Amino acid sequence: MASMLELINELWYLQRNIVSDDFDRALYRLAEEVPVTIHEYPTGEPCWTWRVPEKWTCHEAYLETLGGERLIDAADHPLHVISYSLPFEGIVSRDELLQHLHVHPRLPEAVPFVFKYYERDWGLCADQSLRERISRSPADEKYRVVIRTSFEPGTLKVGEITIPGESEETFVLAAHLCHPAMANDDLSGVAVAIETARCLLERQKSGSPLHYTYRLLILPETIGSVAYLSHHEHLIPQMKAGLFLEMLGNDSPHALQGSFQPASQADLCLTTALRHLDPQGYCAPYRTVIGNDERQFNAPGVRVPMLSLSRVEPAGSPTRPYREYHSSLDTPEILAEERMQASVEVVLGLIEAWEQNQYVVNNFKGEIFCSGYGIWVDYRTNPDGHRRLFEIMERCDGEHTIADIAAELDVSFQTVFEIVKLLQSKELVWLSRSMQPTAPRR
Ligand SMILES: [Zn+2]
Structure with a gap:
C-alpha cells in the first residue's frame, strides 16, 4: 500500500x-x-x-527561431503545449505567435496550465520572461512552430x-x-x-x-x-x-x-x-x-x-x-x-x-427534571453549559435533527451530539431516521 x-x-x-x-x-x-x-x-x-x-495526445511540440534556437519544448514540461491544442506546423510572425503564447498572470517564473477542450485552437505556454524576450526581440520577426497532436476516438x-x-x-x-x-x-x-x-x-x-x-x-x-x-x-x-x-x-x-x-x-x-x-x-x-x-x-x-x-x-x-x-x-x-x-x-x-445525524425524539413531556436524572448543570459555575443544555433539550421534539439543532443554536454538531447521547443514556430521547412529531395535533 x-x-x-x-x-x-x-x-x-x-x-x-x-x-x-x-x-x-x-x-x-x-x-x-x-x-x-x-x-x-x-x-x-x-x-x-x-x-x-476525442482522445488527445501530444507527440511533440516546440518553438524555434528561424536560426534553429529552441525556445520552448514540450519534452521539458507537458504544460508548454495547451491541453487539446490543434496540431500546427509553420512559420509565423511575431504578432501571430504572441496571440498563441500564454503566460501565467501572477507567477512570472511559471508555465501556466491552459486548456481549450472545446474551442479548437493551437497554443503554447511559457514563463513571462520568454514572452517578454520574444516581444522585444528586434532580430527575430518570424518563428517556427511545430505542434504534433492527434485527436482520435477513445x-x-x-x-x-x-x-x-x-x-x-x-x-x-x-x-x-x-x-x-x-x-x-x-x-x-x-x-x-x-x-x-x-x-x-x-x-x-x-x-x-x-x-x-x-x-x-x-x-x-x-x-x-x-x-x-x-x-x-x-x-x-x-x-x-x-x-x-x-x-x-x-x-x-x-x-x-x-x-x-x-x-x-x-x-x-x-x-x-x-x-x-x-x-x-x-x-x-x-x-x-x-x-x-x-x-x-x-x-x-x-x-x-x-x-x-x-x-x-x-x-x-x-x-x-x-x-x-x-x-x-x-x-x-x-x-x-x-x-x-x-x-x-x-x-x-x-x-x-x-x-x-438523526431526528431526536422525546420520551418525555414538559421540561426534564434535570436534577432527578443527574444531568443538571449548575448555572452559577457553568452558565453557558446550563443554557446550552436547556436550549438543546427544548428542541428534542421529533421534528429536529441533531444538525437542525446545531445550526439553530450556532454550535458544533458534536456539542449537540454529546448532549443527545447523554439524554439517550437516560432513556429520555431516542433517535430516528424519519421525522416523528410528538406534539399533539391541533
Ligand atoms: Zn483545475
Whole structure:
C-alpha cells in the first residue's frame, strides 16, 4: 500500500488530459490500491447536452527561431503545449505567435496550465520572461512552430468505488484525476478520497457497519461527472448528499463550500461538524470558494446537495485559491503527507456526523427534571453549559435533527451530539431516521 504522497509522486507528471492514455494509466494504478469499477464512455457518446470528446495526445511540440534556437519544448514540461491544442506546423510572425503564447498572470517564473477542450485552437505556454524576450526581440520577426497532436476516438473513463451500507441511500464522494503534471489540483483530492475509501472499507470489515452507502467517483473534470450521472440516472434519487474533494495538500486551513441547497441536512450537518473538526477552517456559500464537479451534482434535474472540501485560501487572499494554482509550480513539493492525513481525518469526521445525524425524539413531556436524572448543570459555575443544555433539550421534539439543532443554536454538531447521547443514556430521547412529531395535533 502506497502512502498518499508516494502515490502522487508516481502519478503527478503523467499527461492526464480528460480523455488520454495517461489518464487511463493513472486510473488503472489507483485500481491496484482499492477495488475500482471502471465505466467507459466512447468519443461522441451523448451525455445530456454534452458529448464525450476525442482522445488527445501530444507527440511533440516546440518553438524555434528561424536560426534553429529552441525556445520552448514540450519534452521539458507537458504544460508548454495547451491541453487539446490543434496540431500546427509553420512559420509565423511575431504578432501571430504572441496571440498563441500564454503566460501565467501572477507567477512570472511559471508555465501556466491552459486548456481549450472545446474551442479548437493551437497554443503554447511559457514563463513571462520568454514572452517578454520574444516581444522585444528586434532580430527575430518570424518563428517556427511545430505542434504534433492527434485527436482520435477513445473512451472517457470514470472510476467508481462502492462501499455498501445498510441503506441504499448514498453519500457521494468525488475528485478529479485530470490535469497534466500538476499535484495539488487535484491529485491531492484523489489521494485523500482513496485513503478515505480504504478507511471506510476497513471499518466495514472490522464489523462496524455503515448506515449509508458511500460511492467514490474518480473522474475527468466536468465531462466525467456529466457522463456518469447521465448514464446512472436511476441512482440519482438515492444520492442524499455529496462532498467534492480538491486541493487538500497545500498549507491552508480547510474550506467547506456549501451546496446549492443551503438548508439541506447535508449542508447543516457538514458545516456544523467542521467547526469541531478544524476550528481554523471556514465555511462559505455555493460557488464562492471554487467551482468544480459539485456543479454537475447540484445542477437542475440532479439537485444532489454536494458540498466541497478544499484548502482554498480565504476570500481576499491575493493568491487565492493557492499560490501555485494551474501552473508548473503545482508539484508534489508543495504538498505534505500530514496535511493530507489531517484532511482524511476531517472527511471521516464529516462522514461520522452524517451517519449520526438523526431526528431526536422525546420520551418525555414538559421540561426534564434535570436534577432527578443527574444531568443538571449548575448555572452559577457553568452558565453557558446550563443554557446550552436547556436550549438543546427544548428542541428534542421529533421534528429536529441533531444538525437542525446545531445550526439553530450556532454550535458544533458534536456539542449537540454529546448532549443527545447523554439524554439517550437516560432513556429520555431516542433517535430516528424519519421525522416523528410528538406534539399533539391541533
Ligand atoms: Zn483545475
